[in-house]
Amino acid sequence: MPVIEVAGKQVQVNEEGFLTVYEEWSEEIALALAKQIEIDMTDEHWKIIKFLREDYKTQKETATSRRVQTVGGVPVKEQFVLFPKKPAKKMAYIAGLPKPKGCV
Amino acid sequence: MNKLLVLGGGTAGTMVVNKLRKKLKKTEWLITLIDKDNRHIYQPGLLLMPFGVYKAEELVKERDHFFPAGIEYITGDVSVIRPDASEVILEDGRIFKYDQLVIATGTTPRPDQTPGLDDEAIWHKSAFDFYTLEGSVALRDALAKWPGGRMVVHITEMPIKCPVAPLEFAFLADAYFTEKKMRDKVEIIYVTPLEGAFTKPACSRALGAMLVDRKIALEPDFMIERVDVESKTLISMDEREIPFDLLVTVPLNMGADFIGKSGLGDDLNYVPVDKQNFLSKKYPNIFALGDASDIPASKAGSVAHFAIDLFAENFVEYVQGREMKHNFDGHANCFIESGNGKGLLIDFNYTTEPLPGMFPIPVIGPMPLLKESRLNHMGKLAFRWIYWNLLLKGRWIPIPALMSMKGKRAAVVVEGEKVNAGH
Numbered sequence: 001m002p003v004i005e006v007a008g009k010q011v012q013v014n015e016e017g018f019l020t021v022y023e024e025w026s027e028e029i030a031l032a033l034a035k036q037i038e039i040d041m042t043d044e045h046w047k048i049i050k051f052l053r054e055d056y057k058t059q060k061e062t063a064t065s066r067r068v069q070t071v072g073g074v075p076v077k078e079q080f081v082l083f084p085k086k087p088a089k090k091m092a093y094i095a096g097l098p099k100p101k102g103c104v
Numbered sequence: 105m106n107k108l109l110v111l112g113g114g115t116a117g118t119m120v121v122n123k124l125r126k127k128l129k130k131t132e133w134l135i136t137l138i139d140k141d142n143r144h145i146y147q148p149g150l151l152l153m154p155f156g157v158y159k160a161e162e163l164v165k166e167r168d169h170f171f172p173a174g175i176e177y178i179t180g181d182v183s184v185i186r187p188d189a190s191e192v193i194l195e196d197g198r199i200f201k202y203d204q205l206v207i208a209t210g211t212t213p214r215p216d217q218t219p220g221l222d223d224e225a226i227w228h229k230s231a232f233d234f235y236t237l238e239g240s241v242a243l244r245d246a247l248a249k250w251p252g253g254r255m256v257v258h259i260t261e262m263p264i265k266c267p268v269a270p271l272e273f274a275f276l277a278d279a280y281f282t283e284k285k286m287r288d289k290v291e292i293i294y295v296t297p298l299e300g301a302f303t304k305p306a307c308s309r310a311l312g313a314m315l316v317d318r319k320i321a322l323e324p325d326f327m328i329e330r331v332d333v334e335s336k337t338l339i340s341m342d343e344r345e346i347p348f349d350l351l352v353t354v355p356l357n358m359g360a361d362f363i364g365k366s367g368l369g370d371d372l373n374y375v376p377v378d379k380q381n382f383l384s385k386k387y388p389n390i391f392a393l394g395d396a397s398d399i400p401a402s403k404a405g406s407v408a409h410f411a412i413d414l415f416a417e418n419f420v421e422y423v424q425g426r427e428m429k430h431n432f433d434g435h436a437n438c439f440i441e442s443g444n445g446k447g448l449l450i451d452f453n454y455t456t457e458p459l460p461g462m463f464p465i466p467v468i469g470p471m472p473l474l475k476e477s478r479l480n481h482m483g484k485l486a487f488r489w490i491y492w493n494l495l496l497k498g499r500w501i502p503i504p505a506l507m508s509m510k511g512k513r514a515a516v517v518v519e520g521e522k523v524n525a526g527h
């Protein structure tokens with residue numbers, strides 16, 4: 001697995017650039033990752049990212065868009081406004097989590 | 105007397121009772137299976153039905169024909185499970201107690217979950233599914249007299265059962281219209297919430313190239329919000345619009361409603377289980393098998409078959425208080441119809457992507473993996489016979505439950521390279 005430097009820290013990532021170690025994430029790293037994919041983080045963005053981080057702790061897998069809507073309370077439509085085109089993937093990327101499943 | 109209760113007598117439930125009736129002593133275990141009707145549909149046939157390959161009656165048989173002697177079969181609609189009391193309640197009020205419960209009630213297409221889709225002005229008139237017998241037959245009749253226009257093949261949301269079926273449908277439609285000498289009158293668009301043609305990268309590239317070859321346009325990352333009935337248009341969450349003359353959609357797939365109502369399901373009513381042994385994460389006497397569980401493997405009959413071989417061994421160990429030793433690796437294996445009488449075969453598991461190479465099947469002979477061939481197509485047609493005569497009854501079929509790397513050529517897939525599985 002490659003190691004790259006983000007926001008002055010060494011982190012492990014997979015071939016698509018997703019962080020692979022839950023504990024290596026921080027808010028500074030999230031900001032830097034968001035910048036890479038041209039997302040300006042607002043409170044609405046943070047609300048989702050924090051939900052994803054918390055949810056992962058108990059579920060051991062990344063919440064899908066559907067779950068962010070039903071449990072996290074942010075409608076899918078709004079997720080598309082906040083993280084254009086590929087919300088599920090972009091949210092997971094910034095939150096330092098694996099891409100959500102649902103893809104087999 | 106111990107009681108094993110099996111909910112659902114489709115592919116998985118039928119295999120479970122056949123395997124376990126042999127392994128559990130009749131003097132020790134009573135086995136009861138509940139299903140809402142006595143019509144077992146051969147679902148893989150629903151894909152070919154619209155192209156006039158089968159007659160409806162060829163795909164339906166009575167369920168109880170496939171159950172072994174010595175089980176009790178009940179017809180009834182499950183209303184709710186009360187896990188704390190270890191009992192299942194049917195819609196008509198009957199109550200069944202269990203010591204061990206197997207949930208095998210599958211997954212169902214739900215057009216009602218997308219606004220506009222099930223509007224009676226379009227549903228089964230210009231918008232069809234082929235995941236139900238009714239839908240597939242209605243689509244066959246519509247296709248037979250369709251003058252051409254814009255056909256949209258669409259997936260609502262993953263996961264769906266048999267995830268390659270909509271792609272196969274697009275390939276078969278291309279071949280069908282070509283044969284009817286009207287391909288030039290038909291525009292085919294493949295609309296998917298995924299980033300590409302398929303989920304697994306190696307496959308996605310090979311199958312994506314097959315779309316291009318067939319002049320089928322791809323619209324990826326399309327998360328549907330609603331269907332506009334008046335203008336017959338799909339509208340996405342990010343406001344893209346795709347008009348259609350004929351829509352072939354795979355509606356949202358969901359597990360049975362009673363699973364959610366019983367507090368046993370995730371957002372889509374799938375039962376969270378340990379992906380290696382199918383035991384519920386919440387209750388030590390509930391298992392979920394087949395499409396009903398949330399395991400990260402394809403929802404396919406082949407997966408259920410591999411899984412249940414191992415489950416049957418595990419179950420006997422488990423009820424004797426021993427450790428379950430037969431872990432499942434997510435092995436899936438499917439034939440993909442590619443039109444013109446050809447097909448390809450893919451084989452993968454939780455951790456290994458579909459690989460190019462040959463898949464060794466004793467008796468039938470090796471089948472080219474990830475490559476079109478007539479032999480693979482024959483494999484798919486032969487599968488209907490295997491399904492009714494061997495698979496459901498839990499008889500031996502010549503494919504091992506755990507995936508084998510024999511015959512596969514690992515690590516030949518390079519990013520960006522078109523997969524070439526030639527020999």
Ligand SMILES: Cc1cc2nc3c(=O)[nH]c(=O)nc-3n(C[C@H](O)[C@H](O)[C@H](O)COP(=O)(O)OP(=O)(O)OC[C@H]3O[C@@H](n4cnc5c(N)ncnc54)[C@H](O)[C@@H]3O)c2cc1C
Nearest residue numbers: 112114115116140147148182209210266394395404405406
């Ligand atoms: C078009 C299509 C093509 C496919 N092609 C392939 C293929 O080529 N290869 C492959 O391996 N797989 C294929 N599949 C998938 C395969 O058919 C399923 O994965 C398989 O049937 C799953 O088995 P199951 O027992 O989990 O669910 P099912 O076989 O669907 O059985 C579920 C059962 O539960 C019953 N039930 C549901 N709710 C209730 C209730 N409330 N009360 C009582 N009973 C209930 C239903 O009546 C049903 O009998 C295809 C599926 C489709 C739709």
